[in-house]
Amino acid sequence: MKKKEKKVGKTFVWKLIRPFVAAIFFGFGLLLSGYLGLFVLHAYFATSEIEVPDFSNQDLLSVLNTANKLGIYVEVMRTESNPQLPPQVVIHQIPPPGSKLKKGNRVKVVINQVSVASSQEGGPGETAETIVVPDLRNFPVEEAEELIKSEGLKVGKISEVFHESVPRGCVISQSPPAGSKVNKDVAINLLVSKGGEEEVALIEVPDLVGLRIQEARNVIQQRGLRLGEIEEVEVPEKAPEVVIAQKPLPGEKLAPGGVINLTVNKKIEGLKEVKLRFPLPEAKQPIEVKVVINDQLGERVAYRRIHQGGETVEISIPSKGAGRVIIYLNDYYYWEKELR
Structure with a gap:
């Protein structure tokens, strides 16, 4: 009788504490899943972010190439004139070097556009055919190209970047700068606007x-x-x-x-096509057909697809040299063929 009372007592106690135990395990599961979710989220953002390099004093073409490799874009905020620096180099950037930036976002830069007053007039390289470089800024690129050619100069490299104020397709800056005196047939490089962010349809x-x-x-x-x-x-x-x-x-x-x-x-020399044709047994459930080939190129799964029972399978597999083809249905051995 006492044993029975003890058993009833234990059962009663277990019924009382069981909801609390279940709540503890449930709470622990939520905490664990939340932690794993945060970990995965952190890993995602960590892999999709890059550290912004220092573009200071780099020419714009190098900056564009570096940005392209990193998966970010470059936008020219404005141009400034600093005679102490070479033309077309970056003076300032946002965000600063070392900042974290998600791929697909932009770095805004200020580039150096040497003013007319800073260009030297005359010089040892000047000839009778010296030409004053026209000011091409804000011209549509097609008109700028025509003007360059009409002055006896050549069109050089054309680079494109985003710009907040210069309309898409118009010249932001040029190198050599406007007012420079150059010889005939010198190439004029142009920096052309891709428009602001809102203008660009991705x-x-x-x-x-x-x-x-x-x-x-x-x-x-x-x-x-x-x-x-x-x-x-x-x-x-x-x-x-x-x-x-x-x-x-x-x-x-x-x-x-x-x-x-x-x-x-890559095209592999010496390949031949192995044609296979075989019926599948009748079955109500779909059948996974897997074809494994082992030849001079090694062992590999050459075919894996779901078929219906009773179908006749016809496939062509590239192969090289002697070997063997083995067919599996739902991962069970079905048939094989030697390759000669």
């Missing part, structure tokens, strides 16, 4: 994976973007000269003229 990056390199190149150009680096790798199970990866990824946004880098499957 372009969605297309999905290029699976396209041949020339097709991908055409799509990139049609979207107003530029093809960057092309990396070649050997992936035997993929078709040669086809895009297998890209950066940025499809769906991301780029400013007009943004760069897309591609990874392309």
Whole structure:
């Protein structure tokens, strides 16, 4: 009788404390999930942020190249005149060097535009055909190019950056500066505005994976973007000269003229096509077909796809040299073939 009373007492006590125990475990689970969520969030932002480099006294073209590699944009706030510094170099930047900046954001810079008064008049290099460089600032780039040519000069490099006040397509600054005396056929470099942030319609990056390199190149150009680096790798199970990866990824946004880098499957010499045709057993549930090939290029999964029971599967697999093909259905051995 006493044993029974003790058992009843323990059961009663357990019923009383069980909700508290459950609440403790529930609270611990929430705390753990919250901590893991914060950790993942911190990891995401840590990988998507970069440290802003020091652009001071660097020429604008170098700044643009560095910014492009880091995945950030450059916007010219204004130009200032400092005769003590070379033209087209950065005088000031926002945010300052060492700051953290998320990829896709902008660094605003002030660049040096040497004034007319600072240019030397005359000099040992001056000839009878010396030409005074015209002031091209705020001209549409097409008109600026025509004016350069009409003066007997050449159009040099044309760089584009965002600018808060100069309209898109117009000249922000030039090198050599206006009023400089130069010889005939000297190249005039132009810095052209891409407009302010609100004027620029960002372009969605297309999905290029699976396209041949020339097709991908055409799509990139049609979207107003530029093809960057092309990396070649050997992936035997993929078709040669086809895009297998890209950066940025499809769906991301780029400013007009943004760069897309591609990874392309290299053409492998001596490949042959192995054609396979086999029926699948009748089954109510879908069947996963996996084809593993082992040849001179090594062992790899050359095909993996879901089929319905009773289907006849026809596939073609690139291969090199002697080896063996093994077919698995739902990861169970089904059939194999030797390659000669």
